[in-house]
Amino acid sequence: MGYYCHAKGHMMERLIHDDYLMIYCIQGEGVVSASGHSSSVKMGDVLIVPSGLSHRYTSSLASPWTIYWVHFEGALVKKFCSNTQVERSPGGFYLKNIGSHPQLTGSFDALLSCRYSAHDLTVHIFSASLLRQILSHVAFLKPPEQLRRQRESLDLDSLHTLMQTHLHEQIDLDTLAASVNLSKYHFVKRYRAITGTTPINRFIQLKIERACYLLDTTAMEIKEIAFEVGYEDAYYFSRIFRKQIGISPSQYRKALT
Incomplete structure (x- = not known):
């Protein structure tokens, strides 16, 4: 897990991907490509790349992204990710715009704080609970455009x-x-x-x-x-x-x- 701020030049390509990856972009933008399809990743987007999907992503040179990221796996991961209330793209990844949410970034910050704790069972349980909370929160949040229509x-x-x-x-x-x-x-x-x-x-x-x-x-x-x-x-x-x-x-x- 980690946090990259204004990550100019950030690029990653994985031909073999054996876990799930979630990226929450809170500033700037980038591009993700998989299975011959590319999509922009913009501020407020959550990107989830499933296990087994070869992919490549890059931060924009003009507007470098700031992102939270976490790799994870587990018996319920597939069910949690399919519950994000968004269909998988033609490239095979999940991409959903939820906007900026301080509560969600707070959950990511709490998750990142576990990196500096002792790696015992209680920390792993707490980390897993935070991850479940983040995935559930992403599923609960509606796209800003949908919220605007509801307000109207x-x-x-x-x-x-x-x-x-x-x-x-x-x-x-x-x-x-x-x-x-x-x-x-x-x-x-x-x-x-x-x-x-x-x-x-x-x-x-x-x-x-x-x-x-x-x-x-x-x-x-x-x-x-x-x-x-x-x-x-x-x-x-x-x-x-x-x-x-x-x-x-x-x-x-x-x-x-």
Whole structure:
């Protein structure tokens, strides 16, 4: 394992490669080549070269890379590396852009500190645990571009939580749109593009899902269930229920017996 800072002229070629190699580039760039295919390695990229893959990599002359690197092997290595949430390139290596993450660099620094410790069993166990943590963290992290798209999209989890907390009452489109700082028009358009339905339809679906749960698990009267999910008029509730489920609440309950 190691750390190279502004490694101008750094180059390595291996025709025989009998372990796994991971490189995390935190500055600059380089190039990796294997099986006749080449890819740029840029700041924020994690490169994993599997065992048995002949390869060559070089640091850029114009913008030399700064990298953490570690060689490793073990019974679970293949499974961990295949879980990095990225497909293997045509060259046979894994390359994923995750951006700059202080927590990840901190884990690499902690791993490197093990080089200066006594080489006993506890150090090896700690090192292996740190490596598992790094590989799991890489799998968990999303590419910056994907995160940007998500930020531009809607926080559906928070929005649906808001709906869930208001199942016992009514909530209008103005309130839902205001919760995500959008106009009603843009809110409905963006929500439909993501989910295929409207926010109000989804709110109604959540109400009916709750009603089905109460019909399944309680002896409450239908008018009580209607009130529980925000409908004072039991007949109106039954019409909404039939529209969503295809049968009335009473028919739904009878089908359970």
